[in-house]
Amino acid sequence: MLNIWFAAGSHNWPDYALPLDEAFRAAGLDVRLSATPPADPATVDYIIYAPGGDVDDFAPLTRVKLVQSLWAGVERIVGNASLTQPLARMVDQGLSEGMVEWVTGHVLRHHLGMDRHIVNPTHIWDHSPPPLARDRHIGILGMGALGAASARALQGLNFRVTGWSRTEKRLEGLTCLHGAEGLDRILHQADMLVLLLPKTPETENILNARAFALMKRGMVILNPGRGALIDDAALLSALADGTVAHATLDVFRVEPLPADHPFWAHPRVTVTPHIAADTRAPSAARIVAENIARVERGEAPLHLVDRTRGY
Incomplete structure (x- = not known):
């Protein structure tokens, strides 16, 4: 079973809980999904991230295989010196x-x-x-x-x-x-x-x-x-x-x-109040599940961020 931490803010959790559960089931992934910070960070396999969420220090998350952002822009995380794990941005239809x-x-x-x-x-x-x-x-x-x-x-x-x-x-x-x-x-x-x-x-x-x-x-x-x-x-x-x-x-x-x-x-x-391209939970959840499934199959995740370019 994969431990997935939804570190994208408690305000987003009600919108994402059900779509993510459905997307993981459809992808054939056996997961334990939680919006609560883990008691032992070293047990987390994947992080779902958004700015204003619950994680700033990625160093203790030694087992994490991928940090999947729910945002297309990653400027608020890409410069985090503690983030050494692969980071993927959201590219969603x-x-x-x-x-x-x-x-x-x-x-x-x-x-x-x-x-x-x-x-x-x-x-x-x-x-x-x-x-x-x-x-x-x-x-x-x-x-x-x-x-x-x-x-x-x-x-x-x-x-x-x-x-x-x-x-x-x-x-x-x-x-x-x-x-x-x-x-x-x-x-x-x-x-x-x-x-x-x-x-x-x-x-x-x-x-x-x-x-x-x-x-x-x-x-x-x-x-x-x-x-x-x-x-x-x-x-x-x-x-x-x-x-x-x-x-x-x-x-x-x-x-x-x-x-x-x-x-x-x-x-x-x-x-206009930052509404041009907001992430929509049902379609974004499918992208998250697809990327995690790719990593679990030994494939490269989609839309990896190039740290040197900042996106």
């Missing part, structure tokens, strides 16, 4: 679908100019149509699973989509840029920019004053990736001078976003 829905919904909202029709207190009859999608250039920073899925969905709506990543990536039918030169090019070309990068030392403040200076006037920024990708002060300056027409933000450096933060009251900032 449910996460991809949720992100695609958020990204396409807000891209279409800004593309069609829906805000001015929904909130139109002066009853202005503005008959001017928006451009067609094929005339709108969408840049996506981050070509991982979520970025690639969002890019494909936007392509399906006939938008011109260009992706960017720090290192070279090739995706059939999609223009992908990389490196510093590629970043400057996409910043200059895009009408809307979607941020789906992980938070690493190399990506923090990737949208800074220099980056905003390269953008077209009237840009739209969508950030469902990580709050630290944007220099908040630089964004507020870009909004003030008209470089950025609107910013729709789902993630922030401090969450929940403090009540006195200027984003709340800004007329051209939309705040």
